[in-house]
Amino acid sequence: MGVGEGGWQLFAEDGEMRMYRREVEEGGIVCDPLKAVHTVKGVTGHEMCHYFFSPEYRFDWEATVENMKVVEEISSNTLIFHQIHKRVWPATQRDALFWSHMRQVPNDEDKDAHDIWIVCNNSTEHESAPVGKCVRLVMTVCLVCQTFVDPPTENKEISRENLTCRITYCSSINPGGWAPASVLRAVYKREYPKFLKRFTQYVKDMTEKKPIMF
Ligand code: 18C
Numbered sequence: 001m002g003v004g005e006g007g008w009q010l011f012a013e014d015g016e017m018r019m020y021r022r023e024v025e026e027g028g029i030v031c032d033p034l035k036a037v038h039t040v041k042g043v044t045g046h047e048m049c050h051y052f053f054s055p056e057y058r059f060d061w062e063a064t065v066e067n068m069k070v071v072e073e074i075s076s077n078t079l080i081f082h083q084i085h086k087r088v089w090p091a092t093q094r095d096a097l098f099w100s101h102m103r104q105v106p107n108d109e110d111k112d113a114h115d116i117w118i119v120c121n122n123s124t125e126h127e128s129a130p131v132g133k134c135v136r137l138v139m140t141v142c143l144v145c146q147t148f149v150d151p152p153t154e155n156k157e158i159s160r161e162n163l164t165c166r167i168t169y170c171s172s173i174n175p176g177g178w179a180p181a182s183v184l185r186a187v188y189k190r191e192y193p194k195f196l197k198r199f200t201q202y203v204k205d206m207t208e209k210k211p212i213m214f
Contacts, residue, residue: 079099088179094176097123097129114149
């Protein structure tokens with residue numbers, strides 16, 4: 001759904017970053033879907049997705065996680081994660097169990113020019129991570145990244161200066177049980193912009209001196 005339709009409200013804006021939400025409640029529980037767009041220079045979509053997907057970098061950029069474990073490696077691009085998130089007073093602590101899948105997808109609109117990489121995280125169940133003391137949240141998150149390359153000047157190789165990455169991040173989280181709406185919406189408003197700014201800066205810093213991963 002484009003942000004120009006269906007009641008999306010702009011709630012955060014910083015440089016190229018725009019964040020929109022729709023107010024949605026399911027059974028009295030706030031589940032506001034989020035859609036964010038951002039444009040970042042000097043990185044590729046593959047690099048963005050690599051750092052978002054790979055467990056070894058998770059604690060470097062993910063400020064809401066207290067504990068994280070890979071409960072199953074299904075394949076090199078599909079993992080099942082169990083995460084315990086930081087507690088937000090006065091609500092019960094939340095955890096999440098989700099499969100995470102990364103892949104390159106065809107771009108039907110412009111086959112030759114730009115590639116698209118995605119990571120999708122989606123709640124699931126797993127026998128080795130049953131629901132315990134935490135309330136289990138239910139989520140679908142999708143990071144979609146498209147690389148644009150400005151042609152370099154004659155006889156020059158493509159450098160990071162020629163790269164632009166267009167990011168779309170969509171998220172729908174059901175907190176899984178009671179949580180005060182005002183606290184939840186305040187956390188949402190504070191944490192999503194923080195996440196996207198921190199994560200994109202992290203990828204820029206990590207890749208700056210590395211060869212480009214197309
Ligand atoms: O997509 C992101 N991260 C991925 C890798 O971790 C993955 C995980 C998504 C789950 C995010 C759920 C976070 C809820 C945790 C509670 C809040 C902790 C606050 C920490 C304070 C320091 O896809 C990036 C995710 C960026 C998340 C931003 C926060 C979203 C808040 C949504 C509210 C729903 C949780 C309800 C908790 C109850 C609180 C009253």
